Amino acid sequence: MAYGGAAMGPPAAAVAGQQTKKEVKLDKECEIRIEVGPESPLRLRLLNGIAEIFGTEIPPGIWLTFPPRLKFAVFTWYGATIEMDGITETDYTADETPMISYVNVHAILDERRKRAKNSSGDSEASQGPRVIAVGPTDSGKSTLSRMLLSWASKLGWKPTFVDLDVGQGSITVPGCIAASPIEMPIDPVEGILLEMALVYFYGYVNPGLNPDLYKLLVKELAQVLEKQFTGNAESRAAGMVINTMGWIEGLGYELLLHAIDTFKVDVVLVLGQEKLYSMLKDVLKSKPNVDVVKLQKSGGVVSRSQKARQKSRNYRIKEYFYGLSNDLSPHSNTANFSDISVYKIGGGPQAPRSALPIGAEPVADPTRLVLVNISQEMLHLVVGVSYAKEPDQIISSNVAGFLVITGIDMQRKKITYLAPSGSELPSKYLLLGNLSWVEA
Structure with a gap:
């Protein structure tokens, strides 16, 4: 969901690169819709009254830190005053909400x-x-x-x-x-x-x-x-x-x-x-x-372009490995080709032509499990680490987490990957799609 609405311009004091602090008084059943600036986080705290962000009450007096580009809204049922410290791309109050x-x-x-x-x-x-x-x-x-x-x-x-x-x-x-x-x-x-x-x-x-x-x-x-x-x-x-x-x-x-x-x-x-x-x-x-x-949908909802949605996906993947505020430390690890088995689901004919009715064409089986040969084409792909104990359990198994393939050495038959931690993989079965991510 994207908050933003019609751009009303930054407050007068909000000069690029300059920290700003301001108080906003919200009347009952009103909200302030905020998009954090692209470069630095925004701090926000509740000075008085009761307010919430997407159904969760804000603790009084405690500074909350929102990372760059995050879009959210602070709503109050009875009236509240909040204080913001930082640069916003957009912030405006609205008294018409659903x-x-x-x-x-x-x-x-x-x-x-x-x-x-x-x-x-x-x-x-x-x-x-x-x-x-x-x-x-x-x-x-x-x-x-x-x-x-x-x-x-x-x-x-x-x-x-x-x-x-x-x-x-x-x-x-x-x-x-x-x-x-x-x-x-x-x-x-x-x-x-x-x-x-x-x-x-x-x-x-x-x-x-x-x-x-x-x-x-x-x-x-x-x-x-x-x-x-x-x-x-x-x-x-x-x-x-x-x-x-x-x-x-x-x-x-x-x-x-x-x-x-x-x-x-x-x-x-x-x-x-x-x-x-x-x-x-x-x-x-x-x-x-x-x-x-x-x-009724909220007036704060704005349509995003395909490019913006792609950016959002990239942020979600980065957040998985590095945390919302870059507070996590993922590990770069290596594995031998022989230590892992990479599969994808879908592909291959269901049956040979000889086994089909006259005139019928063989079609790909969308739920067939296929063992994939490791190649350079896998570079930058996000792969799931399956909980499956055997290959035939892969389709019905959930995943333990995700890796990003960051290097493939065909001569040494080694694969380099980014993982959330340096611990041993919980399974040797990796699941492939076409989801990719390149670390900027």
């Missing part, structure tokens, strides 16, 4: 969670709300998801966040589908912690490159979560909030319906498009237990 409708959705979900908690066993009544946020690109889906999760966890619930947006990635690097329990309001700076995340590596930022694999991983993730809910009444009652991609036409729409069906969604929140709301309302009318709700 927050009332968003918090009303939260209140309804909270009632459903209470009913589920008071129901016994693994009956349908004991299942808390399963919510999916849908809408076109840059309509505020991930931010709405974040608010609903933080508001719920503030009340003591532990909902599960599911991220199906392989294009950007709210939990980990792009090219993944992932889930994580949210046990406390999401940190306004650090975001969602990776420690408890369940991550499947799809390997591409476009679901259309291998939709069968995308569906397979969505199904795999849903089955694992279903098992967890069966054994955990607390998580089951808290339910889940699912963030989706912005591709909502053609195949994208089909994948959206697949996700709604696979996760047994009962609340569909449609942001920013009347046509999609109408289509989903019509197609889901046969399911009386599914509510389709139309919500």
